Amino acid sequence: KRIAVLPGDGIGREVMDGAVRVLKAVSDCFGHDFKYTEGLIGGAAIDAAGTPLPKATLDVCKESDAILLGAVGGPKWADVSPNIRPEKGLLAIRKALGLFANLRPVTAYSQLINASPLKKEIIENVDLLIVRELTGGIYFGEPSERRGKNKEIAVDTLLYDKEEVHRIVEKAFQFAQARSKKLTSVDKANVLESSRMWREVVDAVSAGYPDVKVEHMLVDSAAMKLIQSPEDFDVIVTENMFGDILSDEASIIAGSLGMLPSASLRSDNVGLYEPVHGSAPDIAGENKANPLAMMLSAAMMLRHSFQMEKEALAVENAVSAVLNEGCHTADLNIPSGHCVGTDEMIQKVVEHIN
Amino acid sequence: KRIAVLPGDGIGREVMDGAVRVLKAVSDCFGHDFKYTEGLIGGAAIDAAGTPLPKATLDVCKESDAILLGAVGGPKWADVSPNIRPEKGLLAIRKALGLFANLRPVTAYSQLINASPLKKEIIENVDLLIVRELTGGIYFGEPSERRGKNKEIAVDTLLYDKEEVHRIVEKAFQFAQARSKKLTSVDKANVLESSRMWREVVDAVSAGYPDVKVEHMLVDSAAMKLIQSPEDFDVIVTENMFGDILSDEASIIAGSLGMLPSASLRSDNVGLYEPVHGSAPDIAGENKANPLAMMLSAAMMLRHSFQMEKEALAVENAVSAVLNEGCHTADLNIPSGHCVGTDEMIQKVVEHIN
Ligand SMILES: CC(C)[C@H](C(=O)O)[C@@H](O)C(=O)O
Ligand SMILES: CC(C)[C@H](C(=O)O)[C@@H](O)C(=O)O
Numbered sequence: 001k002r003i004a005v006l007p008g009d010g011i012g013r014e015v016m017d018g019a020v021r022v023l024k025a026v027s028d029c030f031g032h033d034f035k036y037t038e039g040l041i042g043g044a045a046i047d048a049a050g051t052p053l054p055k056a057t058l059d060v061c062k063e064s065d066a067i068l069l070g071a072v073g074g075p076k077w078a079d080v081s082p083n084i085r086p087e088k089g090l091l092a093i094r095k096a097l098g099l100f101a102n103l104r105p106v107t108a109y110s111q112l113i114n115a116s117p118l119k120k121e122i123i124e125n126v127d128l129l130i131v132r133e134l135t136g137g138i139y140f141g142e143p144s145e146r147r148g149k150n151k152e153i154a155v156d157t158l159l160y161d162k163e164e165v166h167r168i169v170e171k172a173f174q175f176a177q178a179r180s181k182k183l184t185s186v187d188k189a190n191v192l193e194s195s196r197m198w199r200e201v202v203d204a205v206s207a208g209y210p211d212v213k214v215e216h217m218l219v220d221s222a223a224m225k226l227i228q229s230p231e232d233f234d235v236i237v238t239e240n241m242f243g244d245i246l247s248d249e250a251s252i253i254a255g256s257l258g259m260l261p262s263a264s265l266r267s268d269n270v271g272l273y274e275p276v277h278g279s280a281p282d283i284a285g286e287n288k289a290n291p292l293a294m295m296l297s298a299a300m301m302l303r304h305s306f307q308m309e310k311e312a313l314a315v316e317n318a319v320s321a322v323l324n325e326g327c328h329t330a331d332l333n334i335p336s337g338h339c340v341g342t343d344e345m346i347q348k349v350v351e352h353i354n
Numbered sequence: 355k356r357i358a359v360l361p362g363d364g365i366g367r368e369v370m371d372g373a374v375r376v377l378k379a380v381s382d383c384f385g386h387d388f389k390y391t392e393g394l395i396g397g398a399a400i401d402a403a404g405t406p407l408p409k410a411t412l413d414v415c416k417e418s419d420a421i422l423l424g425a426v427g428g429p430k431w432a433d434v435s436p437n438i439r440p441e442k443g444l445l446a447i448r449k450a451l452g453l454f455a456n457l458r459p460v461t462a463y464s465q466l467i468n469a470s471p472l473k474k475e476i477i478e479n480v481d482l483l484i485v486r487e488l489t490g491g492i493y494f495g496e497p498s499e500r501r502g503k504n505k506e507i508a509v510d511t512l513l514y515d516k517e518e519v520h521r522i523v524e525k526a527f528q529f530a531q532a533r534s535k536k537l538t539s540v541d542k543a544n545v546l547e548s549s550r551m552w553r554e555v556v557d558a559v560s561a562g563y564p565d566v567k568v569e570h571m572l573v574d575s576a577a578m579k580l581i582q583s584p585e586d587f588d589v590i591v592t593e594n595m596f597g598d599i600l601s602d603e604a605s606i607i608a609g610s611l612g613m614l615p616s617a618s619l620r621s622d623n624v625g626l627y628e629p630v631h632g633s634a635p636d637i638a639g640e641n642k643a644n645p646l647a648m649m650l651s652a653a654m655m656l657r658h659s660f661q662m663e664k665e666a667l668a669v670e671n672a673v674s675a676v677l678n679e680g681c682h683t684a685d686l687n688i689p690s691g692h693c694v695g696t697d698e699m700i701q702k703v704v705e706h707i708n
Contacts (some may be wrong), residue, residue: 059620073544087544117582122471138512148515154551158492158510161502188595190427190441197508219600226666227581228431228471241542248574252581291355309500 001306002035004064006057009043010279011342012070018272018291018346019068019298022318025353026302026311029326037071039094039242042072042086042279058096061281066305067093067272068298071279083166086279095135099162099264099272101171103300104247106230106254107231110201111323118227123253128233129179130250131172132243134264136164136196139240158196160239165201172237179234183214186222186238186246190329198239204323219246224251227240245354247276254346261297263304271305287341290329292319295349318352355660356389358413358418362653363397364633365643365696366424370637372645372700373422373627373652376672380656380665391418392577395447396426398438406443412450419450420659421447421626422652425633440633449489453618453626455525456488456603457654458586460608465677469609469686472581477607482587482591483527483533484604486597489616490518490631491548491593514593521621526591533588535566540576540592540600546588553686573600580604582670601630612685615651617658625659627651641695644683646673649703672706 005020007013027034039057046052052072061067073086082088093099107117108126116123141157144169169185176183185202187195199216206214217225219242226233226246230253238246251257260276275293283289299315302308322345326337329345340348359374361367374390377697381388393411400406406426415421427440436442447453453494462477471478495511501572523539530537540554541549553570571579573596580587580600584607592600605611614630629647637643653669656662676699680691683699 044366082547082550085544091545116665117472117476119471119473140547141509146547146551149549152516153546154514155495156512156546156548159514160508162506167573188598189446191493191595192510193436193500194508194510197437197500198503220598222609223577223599223603224605227603241545244542244574245577249577249581251578 001066002037002064003031003301004067005036006069007038007044007069008041008070008072008279009074009104010071010281010284012072014284014287014289015291015294016068016070016273018050018295018342018349021346021350022295022315022353023298025350026314029314029353030308030311032308032311034158041069041089043074043077045275046065046077046080046084046086052084052086053092058093060341061093061097065270066301068301069272069274070087070294071275071277073279073333074281076281091139092262097270097272098135098266100133100135100336101168102132102243102264103263103265104130104132104243104250104260104276106130106249106250106260109254109255109259109320111321112216112255112328112332112334115334116252118252123230126230126253128230128250129175129256130243130247131168131175131237132237132247133168133239135241136160140286158192158194160197162201165198166205168212169201169237172235173205173212176212177209178234182234183212184215184217184222184233184236186217186219186236186242188219189216190218194239202237216260222246223249227252251276253323256290256331258293258329259296259304261293261300263297263300265304269305271301273301287343288330289329291342291346295319313340314353318349321352322348355386355420355493356391356418356532357422357630358389358415359392360395360421360423361392361398362424362426362633363428364425364635364638366426366633367627368475368638369645369648370422370424370639370647372696375700375704376649376669376707377652379704383668383707384662386665395423395443397428397431399443400431400434400438400440403439404432406438407439407446412447414520415447415451419624420655422655423626423628424648425629425631427633428635430635442554447626448618449494451626452489452620454489454707455522455619456486456597457617457658458484458486458613458614458618458630460484460604461667463493463674463677464610464614465674466609466613466686466688469688470606472606474593477584480584481609482584482604483529483589484597484601485522485529485589485591486601487518487522487593490514491594494639496644512548513547513548514551516551516555519552520559522612523556523559523591524591527559527566530566530589531563537566538569538587538589540571540573540590542573545571546585548593567582574601577603577666581606583661605630610644610685611645612683613650615647616655617651617654619658623659625655627655641697642684643696644685645696645700649673649700668707669703672703675706676702
């Protein structure tokens with residue numbers, strides 16, 4: 001199996017170290033042979049090659065079975081032109097590889113329950129999956145431009161074609177089918193034309209999954225209910241921007257963004273795996289970053305791109321074991337725990353792989 | 355002072371009763387003369403006149419100093435064509451009257467602190483104001499349509515001109531100036547052209563308010579931080595859709611959407627006042643609705659359109675007094691309190707006006 005490794009910027013390199021080390025432990029333990037190739041992306045690529053996604057990086061990714069990505073961006077590149085910003089590298093790779101299905105699972109670890117601002121009884125049984133459309137919508141619609149004599153008008157375009165909606169909704173139904181058979185589709189159909197089409201597609205696809213219970217929810221209401229009664233949700237499917245907002249919001253349940261992994265898939269199981277968090281330039285290089293989101297993303301890679309369920313569980317169980325020992329990084333506010341650095345956290349998880 | 359009264363649908367009429375009764379108590383007590391004119395809007399208007407905002411209603415509003423609005427919509431009108439949906443009445447009146455500045459204050463009432471899913475220490479000092487742009491953005495941008503041979507493409511347009519952004523940002527700075535001198539501007543500048551223009555305008559306007567501390571925050575991050583550390587916010591300014599999502603989300607802090615009032619203003623102080631909640635058809639007519647958001651909206655009217663600060667405070671203090679007595683409606687989950695119906699709640703608040 002060939003794995004492209006794109007550490008990116010800020011804490012990206014530190015957390016990527018966690019993913020690579022835990023994967024090495026997994027391959028030793030289970031007898032696999034993974035081949036790693038590094039590539040530049042984001043600010044690091046702008047510095048080295050003048051563009052956030054160099055062709056060499058894209059080529060490496062295209063020849064790989066899966067891609068691990070750390071994080072991109074930082075104040076250092078705040079003033080580069082919008083078209084070569086670090087984030088463009090991330091958006092471009094998602095689009096170029098057609099990774100339309102972004103999976104963002106949210107689990108309330110019992111060991112971290114006190115780190116959440118939410119009351120224990122609200123979150124203790126939460127285990128939900130956000131399925132976010134990732135290559136369409138207002139992120140990629142054209143025109144997206146300034147207009148007028150003095151550039152005094154700005155326009156962005158939210159565009160979906162039915163096929164794009166269909167494939168992500170179909171994926172979400174498959175996950176719902178395999179889980180609790182409950183799907184919440186989030187839109188803003190009382191305002192947006194694209195949301196009304198989204199609803200049509202959900203209703204049409206739902207005919208093929210008679211045992212999955214479907215609910216339509218407006219995004220404003222969903223933003224409230226996700227915090228008020230998160231246990232009511234199982235699989236959530238939504239368009240690109242709404243998914244971006246709701247998944248960051250849902251990190252509240254897990255206690256920290258530093259716990260949330262993600263997978264971005266296309267139909268043939270090639271996938272990109274990255275933490276939901278960003279490059280956190282304020283703590284970069286300080287051995288403070290939480291590597292678990294990146295390590296759990298590697299577990300998702302084992303599961304979704306390599307069909308190695310046993311190995312994925314080994315990583316997830318190792319994380320759980322370390323949390324059971326009371327260890328956590330500084331992003332998690334747990335008075336009673338034992339606060340460790342990035343490196344020690346990685347080491348501890350690696351030791352639990354068996 | 356002339357007040358247009360638009361009860362709308364569902365619980366709209368029940369909660370409107372609260373606003374009108376408390377205003378009558380205020381005018382008796384303080385010696386004012388308010389003139390009320392009723393108008394149809396939303397589903398009620400569709401049933402009576404075939405359109406969600408009849409010309410007669412708009413005329414009444416145009417001749418008034420302020421408008422009170424209950425709520426619109428419900429499953430009864432789910433199948434009408436998109437252009438005459440109940441919500442269109444609300445959007446059309448906002449646009450026709452140019453009510454661009456939507457104020458949504460969020461207060462954590464100490465009496466309700468246990469009703470929130472959030473821990474007490476997270477919310478106990480929260481008192482924030484969301485300033486939402488209300489007549490632009492993706493709600494009103496053209497084109498918003500279906501395209502293609504089989505209508506297989508859906509498009510919505512997020513459009514702002516600088517002047518629209520300028521006037522709402524200016525308003526927000528004025529509020530920030532008068533409050534804690536702290537302003538958070540929320541956008542998605544790493545993806546949207548309109549957000550990059552928004553940031554430019556905020557930075558330009560900020561030069562005129564050197565003592566106001568300004569922070570730019572991405573909407574995904576804001577959705578998280580609003581729950582994680584709501585006390586860090588004072589005034590939040592954002593575009594139409596982001597404001598819609600964040601203000602519903604913020605209701606978590608107050609314990610219920612039933613506590614959140616809103617004002618929609620233009621520059622001459624004419625305003626429309628409505629609760630943030632919807633028409634709640636599931637409990638309509640059951641004497642269960644929380645009338646406080648509507649009554650607090652009437653208080654905002656006294657303050658913002660009539661410059662009657664004393665009178666506004668009288669309403670707000672009356673609400674607080676009733677909460678102090680342990681009374682609340684069924685939307686608030688407070689085991690120790692005394693749960694009352696809509697009518698009794700209204701009566702109690704009215705009795706406290708003095
Ligand atoms: C960095 C940014 C462009 C990106 C997004 O909005 O998709 C990030 O927030 C994410 O959620 O992966
Ligand atoms: C009813 C709907 C169109 C409206 C909006 O999205 O503005 C509502 O959610 C609100 O917040 O006032």
